[in-house]
Amino acid sequence: MIQKIYDNSPVFLQNVMISIKGLQIIRQRYNKYYKEEMELLTSNIDPFKLQEDRLKLFYDYITNHSEYFSRMKNIINEKLTISDINKLPLMNKETIRNHLDEIVTRDRELIEMGTGGSTGKSMKYYTHPYDISRKIAYLDFFKLKHGVKLGMKRASVGGRSIVPMNQKSNVFWRYNYFLKQLYFSAYHADGNNLKYYIEKLNEFKPLSIDGYTTVIHRWAQYINNNNIELTFKPIAIFPTAEALTPEMKNDIEKAFKCPVRNQYASSEGAPFITENINGELEINPETGVFECRKIEGNIYELVVTGFYTTTTPLLRYEIGDSVELNQELPEKYSQKDIKIKRIIGRNNDFLMSNERGIITNVNLSTAIKAAGNSVIASQFIQNEINEVILNLVVKENVDRKRLEKILVEQLNIRFGHTTLYKFNYVDRIDVTKGGKTRFTINNLGNEVVK
Known part of the structure; x- marks a missing residue:
């Protein structure tokens, strides 16, 4: 019913409805957990020490609140350390599909989520305001390190269906007033429509851009090929959800004349890999543990433990993504040894x-x-x-x-x-x-x- 009302409303009313949804998001995400996490992240001086401490707390919580993970106490019944984590069994998407009710640690304020199924199958899981707000805090912490603050004007592009099928106008975006966010549709960003996207970006003048890599790259190609001079310069651009190649990055930086900062996480809650101010990719140990299984040469498959997944816990989770490292890892490597050269993405993305x-x-x-x-x-x-x-x-x-x-x-x-x-x-x-x-x-x- 709500979708039908939205689809048949004029654009200005659709903006109002999206802004109301934005207000709900603010209340859900920017709560006391968000503030506590931001304070901890900005004051912390040793991310690897925090990683060890958080692993112990994470393991203690999930083994005491999840029927599935309580069985792990038969293997390790004390504080879990990174050196001992490989003693525990692996899990994957099928584990979650088959044992979700046993895995989940909470029964209140659950938020049902799902992956997009780019590998052929979607997956349902649950999260909670506690997990969401802390993860958002880390994302804002990452952006803050590059000069982008919460509340700045922002342009985003993604897979939300915001443009009704029967729309005849060339308005392929909607505005979220409370988040100061202009949200662009990814489904219409090609061909002759691109000029309308660029005109709107010039009018809005966002201080940051984030979202689907291929769409932002398409914008950049259009700008470069048509020698368009933008009337604004973002502080930084943060591509998400899709692999970013060096050529794409160069095209985007040429068009928008600002840094492009890569990042990696997953919808289900993998720990973060982000690009620092020097343009180097690095694991973010505050967000989880990374295990690397060699595929070939310097290419490794990731097995992850995510600290922002206390509701549907990811403990030694085969995420299905790979990275290329600067050099091969020693047999007994530490987290500090993991130096990322390139994020490859899905294991079937090569x-x-x-x-x-x-x-x-x-x-x-x-x-x-x-x-x-x-x-x-x-x-x-x-x-x-x-x-x-x-x-x-x-x-x-x-x-x-x-x-x-x-x-x-x-x-x-x-x-x-x-x-x-x-x-x-x-x-x-x-x-x-x-x-x-x-x-x-x-x-x-x-x-x-x-």
């Missing part, structure tokens, strides 16, 4: 070669870059080890034979000469139900990837 092994997003994006400006958007899909499908959105009158020759030459350098390439020319790249655009899709299965 492709495989019979000859060369793993081919990352970065290697694929540089291959596309070699084609110049003729490729507007691209997507790689691999269903078989010896074949890669390329979905391409290209400019009009592009010499496709020449383009394919360039791309095959570039891809042969990365894959070797035993991989075949199938080119599909499309009007647009399909998005997921959550509005995300996947650059690479690996359907080979874990047995091939690992």
